[in-house]
Amino acid sequence: MLIYTHPACLQHDPGRAHAESPQRLHAVLDALRGLPQERMEWREAPAASRDQLAMAHTRRLLDAVLIEPLSFPHQLDADTVMSQGSAQAALLAVGAVLGAVDAICGEHPDTPARQAFCAVRPPGHHATMSTPMGFCLFNAVAVAARQAVLIHGMERVAIVDFDVHHGNGTQAIVEHDPRILYLSSHQLPLYPDSGGADERGVGNVFNAPLPAGADGEAFRRAWRETLLPELDRFQPQLILVSAGFDGHWLDPLAGLLLKEADYAWIARELLSAADQHCGGRLISTLEGGYSLSALGSSAAAYVEAQLSR
Numbered sequence: 001m002l003i004y005t006h007p008a009c010l011q012h013d014p015g016r017a018h019a020e021s022p023q024r025l026h027a028v029l030d031a032l033r034g035l036p037q038e039r040m041e042w043r044e045a046p047a048a049s050r051d052q053l054a055m056a057h058t059r060r061l062l063d064a065v066l067i068e069p070l071s072f073p074h075q076l077d078a079d080t081v082m083s084q085g086s087a088q089a090a091l092l093a094v095g096a097v098l099g100a101v102d103a104i105c106g107e108h109p110d111t112p113a114r115q116a117f118c119a120v121r122p123p124g125h126h127a128t129m130s131t132p133m134g135f136c137l138f139n140a141v142a143v144a145a146r147q148a149v150l151i152h153g154m155e156r157v158a159i160v161d162f163d164v165h166h167g168n169g170t171q172a173i174v175e176h177d178p179r180i181l182y183l184s185s186h187q188l189p190l191y192p193d194s195g196g197a198d199e200r201g202v203g204n205v206f207n208a209p210l211p212a213g214a215d216g217e218a219f220r221r222a223w224r225e226t227l228l229p230e231l232d233r234f235q236p237q238l239i240l241v242s243a244g245f246d247g248h249w250l251d252p253l254a255g256l257l258l259k260e261a262d263y264a265w266i267a268r269e270l271l272s273a274a275d276q277h278c279g280g281r282l283i284s285t286l287e288g289g290y291s292l293s294a295l296g297s298s299a300a301a302y303v304e305a306q307l308s309r
């Protein structure tokens, strides 16, 4: 399994009191380093280019993030803040997923690995085509899905999102593109308050909202009965995952009751779907997760389940 990360992802600093802190990435990296390393290959994330970002984003968004402001901290919305190192971190967070797509889906793969986990930040799934929001600057999974379609010629790419928040940005970017499937479970009502089951895109979007207090059993039922059958029907050639761990019961920003075992379960289910449909190609990237201890142990459970099959 490939693990993509970059030390510069620690340089994005939205402020001392901000939940999306550099310590989050330290927690994930420490936990991943504690796993057996034999089947993990660590790689330095490359930076995404402007042309790559333009596959999913407008010039307005690129300028908002990449043109250096007069001063820092630079507030993009009520909870999305940039520091000196933020633009570079955001380029690397996207580049990590693109690097994984190229390594695993390219015509001449340089690795036998078929799974990757990108330990990067800032997260991405709230960023729309033209607007950074909700801690997110660029939408890494949306750019990566387009890369798989436009550069690698794939006809069916699935994006799976189990972050506790709805990936409104991802959905908005792909909902008119039948080559890309978007599946999400999330707490509703909760920020950004989208993701109702009636939001269906062009038949390529499936949302399974969960009420506050929903536990692992409800989460697994939503995936087993509603979302995974759609993944099977779609027969993806690649599965990209917005892996947010803020559905954990300890998370301070939300109210689901998931445990580490639930993240290991979804990892096994997704890997089994990837084995069945696309030669095991499963690429995950870190989204949310704001309890430092739960984030580390949940990300490790998710990765370990893929290592130890």
Ligand SMILES: [Zn+2]
Binding pocket: 163, 164, 165, 244, 246, 287, 288, 289
């Ligand atoms: Zn989240």
